[in-house]
Amino acid sequence: MKLKNPPVNSLSLEMLTELVINLEKLENDKAVRGLVLTSEYPGIFSAGLDLMEMCGRNPAHYAEYWKALQEFWLKLYQSSLVVVAAINGASPAGGCLMSLICDYRILADNPKYTIGLNETLLGIVAPFWFKDTMVNTIGHRASERALQLGLLFPPAEALQVGLVDQVVPEDKLQSTALSVMAQWLAIPDHARQLTKTMMRKPTVDHLVKQRDADIQNFVSFVSRDSIQKSLQMYLQKLRQKKS
Numbered sequence: 001m002k003l004k005n006p007p008v009n010s011l012s013l014e015m016l017t018e019l020v021i022n023l024e025k026l027e028n029d030k031a032v033r034g035l036v037l038t039s040e041y042p043g044i045f046s047a048g049l050d051l052m053e054m055c056g057r058n059p060a061h062y063a064e065y066w067k068a069l070q071e072f073w074l075k076l077y078q079s080s081l082v083v084v085a086a087i088n089g090a091s092p093a094g095g096c097l098m099s100l101i102c103d104y105r106i107l108a109d110n111p112k113y114t115i116g117l118n119e120t121l122l123g124i125v126a127p128f129w130f131k132d133t134m135v136n137t138i139g140h141r142a143s144e145r146a147l148q149l150g151l152l153f154p155p156a157e158a159l160q161v162g163l164v165d166q167v168v169p170e171d172k173l174q175s176t177a178l179s180v181m182a183q184w185l186a187i188p189d190h191a192r193q194l195t196k197t198m199m200r201k202p203t204v205d206h207l208v209k210q211r212d213a214d215i216q217n218f219v220s221f222v223s224r225d226s227i228q229k230s231l232q233m234y235l236q237k238l239r240q241k242k243s
């Protein structure tokens with residue numbers, strides 16, 4: 001599946017909705033057992049959540065957006081398919097989250113392709129289920145440091161900390177993803193799927209129990225004037241980068 005939402009594959013409401021629909025279609029297709037997730041635009045895997053969905057909108061929109069994000073996370077994190085992320089570009093914040101909920105992550109070796117949950121750099125806080133997903137991958141201490149500092153890891157460091165499973169030359173990314181997929185598909189589906197469910201259930205249950213409260217938290221947090229100002233300033237900085 002190639003992510004295709006120009007210019008930076010941000011996770012807009014529309015994109016999240018389409019991703020969920022496409023995942024459902026693939027899961028319902030008995031001929032499909034695995035999925036390689038990559039970007040149509042080498043250089044950018046995903047810029048994460050769409051900042052335009054979080055700026056200058058009304059509370060009902062924020063709630064709808066957050067619910068769609070939760071839905072996407074729940075769908076992909078619990079997917080019965082083997083999901084391999086072939087990360088062919090920068091992967092900050094929500095882009096990193098999307099990689100973390102796959103089963104295996106391969107990052108192309110390019111110093112510009114950084115990955116991490118950098119929310120604190122924007123003056124916002126990674127929600128508890130982003131944090132849980134990261135802790136499940138790299139452990140508590142490494143997550144605490146990465147989250148507080150909003151670290152974006154270049155490939156060698158991402159590999160060292162365990163944020164990705166493999167770093168390969170850019171021209172080997174797709175072939176590596178296919179051979180990893182073959183290895184995972186050699187395991188009987190039912191045993192692998194039940195193991196995945198068992199490993200991920202506590203994290204899933206944590207979000208499911210708190211879903212409504214989490215939406216309310218997000219809406220009240222993002223509606224604050226101070227947060228709106230931070231996000232606007234951040235967007236402006238991104239735009240000024242060009243000039």
Ligand SMILES: CCCCC/C=C\C/C=C\C/C=C/C(=O)SCCNC(=O)CCNC(=O)[C@H](O)C(C)(C)COP(=O)(O)OP(=O)(O)OC[C@H]1O[C@@H](n2cnc3c(N)ncnc32)[C@H](O)[C@@H]1OP(=O)(O)O
Nearest residue numbers: 010047048049050051052090092093094125218221238239
């Ligand atoms: C205690 C209670 C807690 C409750 C929870 C509350 C809050 C938490 C909320 C949310 C968590 C947030 C998660 C996120 O994912 S936020 C998004 C974070 N993303 C980033 O920081 C990435 C920003 N982008 C970049 O760094 C770069 O764009 C890039 C991806 C490295 C690509 O660089 P490049 O130079 O190729 O492109 P440009 O920078 O020129 O960008 C092109 C174009 O795209 C616009 N854009 C970039 N990123 C986003 C984005 N995430 N959303 C929307 N738009 C984006 C950028 O502004 C440019 O636009 P222009 O109009 O100038 O063309």
